[in-house]
Amino acid sequence: MKYQMTSLLLIVGTFFSFAQSTSLLHTTEGLTACESAVYHKKDNIIYASVIGDQEPGDGSVATVTVDGKLINHDFIDDLEDPKGIAITEDKLYVSDVTVLVEADRKTGKIIKRHTTEGITFLNDVAIAPNGNIYVSDTRNSEVYVLDQEGNFNLWLKDPALDNPNGLLILEDIMYVASWGGAPEGGAVSKIDMNTKEIVSISEKIGNLDGIRPYDKDHLIISDWRGGKIHLLDLTNGTTKEILQVDYSVGDIAYLQDKNLLLLPMNKQSKLMIYKIE
Numbered sequence: 001m002k003y004q005m006t007s008l009l010l011i012v013g014t015f016f017s018f019a020q021s022t023s024l025l026h027t028t029e030g031l032t033a034c035e036s037a038v039y040h041k042k043d044n045i046i047y048a049s050v051i052g053d054q055e056p057g058d059g060s061v062a063t064v065t066v067d068g069k070l071i072n073h074d075f076i077d078d079l080e081d082p083k084g085i086a087i088t089e090d091k092l093y094v095s096d097v098t099v100l101v102e103a104d105r106k107t108g109k110i111i112k113r114h115t116t117e118g119i120t121f122l123n124d125v126a127i128a129p130n131g132n133i134y135v136s137d138t139r140n141s142e143v144y145v146l147d148q149e150g151n152f153n154l155w156l157k158d159p160a161l162d163n164p165n166g167l168l169i170l171e172d173i174m175y176v177a178s179w180g181g182a183p184e185g186g187a188v189s190k191i192d193m194n195t196k197e198i199v200s201i202s203e204k205i206g207n208l209d210g211i212r213p214y215d216k217d218h219l220i221i222s223d224w225r226g227g228k229i230h231l232l233d234l235t236n237g238t239t240k241e242i243l244q245v246d247y248s249v250g251d252i253a254y255l256q257d258k259n260l261l262l263l264p265m266n267k268q269s270k271l272m273i274y275k276i277e
Contacts, residue, residue: 025260076094088127100122205239218232224247
């Protein structure tokens with residue numbers, strides 16, 4: 001597998017002229033070890049993964065309104081330690097330790113659990129334009145794929161993934177937010193999904209978790225251990241910290257049409273909803 005490190009342009013005084021103001025609007029308490037949040041625009045609902053107290057079967061996916069009101073703590077129940085979530089019109093996919101859970105998005109009923117030999121720590125989930133579902137295995141520096149025929153297999157294994165956590169697919173590019181190692185953390189990289197070439201596009205900026213689009217030229221990224229939210233400029237690889245919260249901020253979501261940032265706070269057991277202006 002070919003691996004390439006791009007040069008980073010250091011630009012002083014010419015970085016973002018936006019996203020300078022953030023304000024906390026709502027907090028949803030009682031989501032024990034909340035790890036991930038996604039938003040379904042049509043139904044105007046947030047789905048949040050709840051790891052729980054790591055007792056057998058006490059994990060769940062909760063539903064929350066955009067103003068922070070808990071609808072159903074156990075919309076999907078009988079999970080172990082659920083983390084990343086991705087949704088389609090009809091289905092919800094959530095990683096759950098060594099299995100990828102496929103559920104009915106409207107009822108919460110589990111349809112199937114997908115797994116294969118060798119998996120150790122599934123994390124974030126992303127959907128490609130062709131409908132394939134991808135999930136990171138952080139500990140093994142691997143990415144798995146569930147294809148349209150229902151086959152669940154290893155898609156990519158490479159040390160350059162550097163303990164991949166967050167996944168984001170835009171057209172034929174997969175962006176990866178890596179956890180990395182201690183103490184330096186990880187960086188953001190991109191993968192050409194046709195050639196599987198990996199290119200690093202940022203410096204190492206922390207133990208990265210969530211990664212989502214901000215606009216056409218920028219991604220928004222969470223640093224779990226540092227409790228920081230960064231904006232990454234895709235045109236030159238520079239980053240800017242826009243928000244400092246507590247440590248353990250997980251797999252974030254950003255609602256572009258509402259300028260809302262969803263921050264699942266793992267150790268604090270809550271979901272925080274910020275306005276970015």
